[in-house]
Amino acid sequence: MKNFFARLFTGIAYVGIICFCIVWHPLSFCALFALVTAFCLREYCGLLNAKRGAAIGLWLNILGGVLLFASAFLYFSGYVPDARIFFVYLFYLVAIFVGETLGKRHEPFLRLSRVIFGQIYIALPVAMLCPLYFSNGETHNWLIVLSLFIFIWVNDTGAYVVGSTLGKHRLCERISPKKSWEGFFGGLVFTVASSFIFAGLEPQIAWYHWAALSLFIVVFGTFGDLLESLFKRTLEVKDSGNALPGHGGFLDRFDSLLLAVYAALFYYYLLIY
Numbered sequence: 001m002k003n004f005f006a007r008l009f010t011g012i013a014y015v016g017i018i019c020f021c022i023v024w025h026p027l028s029f030c031a032l033f034a035l036v037t038a039f040c041l042r043e044y045c046g047l048l049n050a051k052r053g054a055a056i057g058l059w060l061n062i063l064g065g066v067l068l069f070a071s072a073f074l075y076f077s078g079y080v081p082d083a084r085i086f087f088v089y090l091f092y093l094v095a096i097f098v099g100e101t102l103g104k105r106h107e108p109f110l111r112l113s114r115v116i117f118g119q120i121y122i123a124l125p126v127a128m129l130c131p132l133y134f135s136n137g138e139t140h141n142w143l144i145v146l147s148l149f150i151f152i153w154v155n156d157t158g159a160y161v162v163g164s165t166l167g168k169h170r171l172c173e174r175i176s177p178k179k180s181w182e183g184f185f186g187g188l189v190f191t192v193a194s195s196f197i198f199a200g201l202e203p204q205i206a207w208y209h210w211a212a213l214s215l216f217i218v219v220f221g222t223f224g225d226l227l228e229s230l231f232k233r234t235l236e237v238k239d240s241g242n243a244l245p246g247h248g249g250f251l252d253r254f255d256s257l258l259l260a261v262y263a264a265l266f267y268y269y270l271l272i273y
Helices: 002-024 026-049 058-077 083-102 108-127 129-133 142-166 181-201 207-235 250-254 257-272
Strands: 170-172 176-180
Touching: 002 026, 002 142, 026 058, 026 108, 026 129, 026 207, 026 250, 058 083, 058 108, 058 129, 083 108, 108 129, 108 257, 129 142, 129 257, 142 176, 142 181, 142 207, 142 257, 170 181, 176 181, 176 207, 181 207, 207 257
Parallel strands: none
Antiparallel strands: 170 176
């Protein structure tokens, strides 16, 4: 019961903070997801460094992820409307390669692969929220980003409810034994149904675009969830961390986002924008 209330309180706070920061102001959006990038990379580095092998620098990796997010925010928001702002991050990448080349650390190529994978797996997709958030130019399009998160949350809830009651056929037992096809389709139905709420809030985007967007987010979000499960299973850990009582770590909460954001970005800019 104590764990239930901890999970409930954390979940309410988690949802409330994300919704507030997305809707309130671009600077609150920036602050929130810069922190999300930092905490996710912190957990990523901690999980890898807990195993034997080539340890990677915690603060150096966090610096890179925050630099990428800050560059994307400044450029797409119009605060610094010059693509050369990304040179700062490119300089960071070059410095990483030069440092490993000249350094005498153990297994430099393994270290490099871990650093670059962390930037691609975590920092890049969080930074890709910026072109969605500022898809109307300097006026922030908070509704499209908010819908991304709500679709993920509705899918998670629907998949859990349907899967725990009707689930019999395993979706990907090798990676995540508890996920079922019944849960997947249950979450999909609930999420597509919720898309009609957004069609009412933003009628300029046709209802079928909202429905298709929610469908793609469910599919890619599920793959994102499975990818993080594969990552944890490979490292033989249950949760990515314990920062969120009852919910594990930040990576556990944002795993679906890391692939779903690409689905939202591609669909919005190719078929809606």
